[in-house]
Amino acid sequence: MSSAATDRRVIIFALGGTIAMSASPTGGVAPALSAEQLIAAIPGLADNDIAVEVVDFRQMPGASLKITDITALADAIRQRLTEEIDGAVVTQGTDTIEETAYLLDLLHTAPQPVVVTGAMRNPTLAGADGPANLLAAIQTAVHPRSRGQGCLVVLGDEIHAARRVRKTHTTSPATFQSPNGGPLGYIVEGRPRLLNQLPRRAAVPAAPGDDIRVAIITMALGDDGTTLQAVGDHVDGIVVAGLGAGHVPAQVVPLLEALADKIPVVLASRTGGGSTLQTTYGFPGSERDLISRGLIPAGYLDPVKARILLLTLLAANCDRSAITAAFGAEGGYRDTETWPWPTDPDKDN
Ligand code: ASP
Numbered sequence: 001m002s003s004a005a006t007d008r009r010v011i012i013f014a015l016g017g018t019i020a021m022s023a024s025p026t027g028g029v030a031p032a033l034s035a036e037q038l039i040a041a042i043p044g045l046a047d048n049d050i051a052v053e054v055v056d057f058r059q060m061p062g063a064s065l066k067i068t069d070i071t072a073l074a075d076a077i078r079q080r081l082t083e084e085i086d087g088a089v090v091t092q093g094t095d096t097i098e099e100t101a102y103l104l105d106l107l108h109t110a111p112q113p114v115v116v117t118g119a120m121r122n123p124t125l126a127g128a129d130g131p132a133n134l135l136a137a138i139q140t141a142v143h144p145r146s147r148g149q150g151c152l153v154v155l156g157d158e159i160h161a162a163r164r165v166r167k168t169h170t171t172s173p174a175t176f177q178s179p180n181g182g183p184l185g186y187i188v189e190g191r192p193r194l195l196n197q198l199p200r201r202a203a204v205p206a207a208p209g210d211d212i213r214v215a216i217i218t219m220a221l222g223d224d225g226t227t228l229q230a231v232g233d234h235v236d237g238i239v240v241a242g243l244g245a246g247h248v249p250a251q252v253v254p255l256l257e258a259l260a261d262k263i264p265v266v267l268a269s270r271t272g273g274g275s276t277l278q279t280t281y282g283f284p285g286s287e288r289d290l291i292s293r294g295l296i297p298a299g300y301l302d303p304v305k306a307r308i309l310l311l312t313l314l315a316a317n318c319d320r321s322a323i324t325a326a327f328g329a330e331g332g333y334r335d336t337e338t339w340p341w342p343t344d345p346d347k348d349n
Pocket of ligand 1: 017019060061093094118
C-alpha cells in the first residue's frame with residue numbers, strides 16, 4: 001500500500017491487455033507490465049492522495065480471458081474489498097470489457113464500486129491512453145457517489161454502466177459507448193460527475209463455470225438455419241442476434257421453435273442499439289411470432305450481454321419462467337419486481 005497519509009483507498013487488480021503491453025521479442029506488443037509499473041506510469045497520482053494496493057491477477061490479452069478468470073476475480077474482489085477500501089479497479093484488455101464488466105456486475109454485491117478500465121493505445125505509442133484511463137478509474141472508484149453503482153467502465157473520461165457499455169470501434173480511444181441511455185457521467189478536473197444513475201442493481205446467486213455453453217448465432221440475409229442446426233445439439237442455450245428489432249428469415253422459424261422447446265433461446269438484435277420489440281410485427285419470423293414459439297426477448301441487452309446473463313441463469317438452474325423474468329428486468333421491458341432475486345442485496349444501495 002502506498003501513500004499512507006490518506007483515508008481514500010483503492011485496490012487494483014491487473015489482468016493484462018493493451019494497457020500493460022510492451023514490445024514482444026517475437027514482434028508486435030504483448031502483455032508484460034505489472035500493476036506496479038502501471039501505477040508508476042501515472043503522472044500526478046501522488047497529488048491525489050489516494051492509497052493504492054495492487055494485485056497482479058492475470059497477464060493476458062482480453063481475448064483469452066475465460067469465464068472462470070472473471071468469477072475468480074469476483075471472488076478475489078469479495079475477499080479483498082474490506083470496509084476500509086473505497087473501491088476496486090480492474091485493468092484488462094478492452095476486447096472483452098463489455099462482457100467481463102457485466103459478469104462482474106452480476107456477481108458483485110458490495111456497496112463499493114468495481115471500475116474496469118484499459119487502453120486503446122499501448123504504452124509504446126504516442127498518446128498512450130492507459131495512464132489517463134487508470135487515473136480516471138481510480139478517481140471514480142474512491143468517489144462517494146460511485147458507491148452502490150455496481151460495476152462501472154471508465155475510459156476516455158466517460159463513466160459507463162457495465163450493463164450498457166459496448167466496444168464500438170476497433171481502434172478509437174472513444175470506442176466505449178452506451179447506445180442505450182448514454183454514459184452515467186464524466187470525469188471533470190479529476191472528479192467523477194455522475195449525471196445519471198441506474199434504477200437498481202441486479203445480482204445473481206451462482207457463478208457460471210467454463211462448462212456451460214451458450215452460443216451467439218447471428219442471423220443474416222438468406223440464412224437457412226445451417227449454423228443453428230449444426231450448433232443446436234451441442235449447447236445449453238442460444239442467443240439469436242436477430243435482424244432489426246428481433247427478426248429471422250421465415251425458413252428458420254421451425255428450427256428455432258424446436259430448439260426453444262429443448263433449451264433457452266434468447267432473442268436479441270444484431271443492430272447494436274435499441275430494444276427488441278414484442279408486439280409490433282406479425283409476419284412469420286417476426287418478434288411476435290418468435291416469442292409465441294418460446295423465444296425469450298432480450299430487451300435492451302445486446303447479444304454478448306444476453307449471453308453473459310443466460311450463462312449466470314443456467315448456473316443458477318433457473319427454469320424458463322425465471323429466465324424470462326430475469327430478461328424482462330435486465331432487458332428493461334418489465335417491472336423491476338420480476339428480477340428473481342433481491343435486487344439491492346446491500347443495504348448501502
Ligand atoms: N485491443 C485490446 C486492448 O485494448 C487487446 C486486448 O483486449 O487484450 O486491450
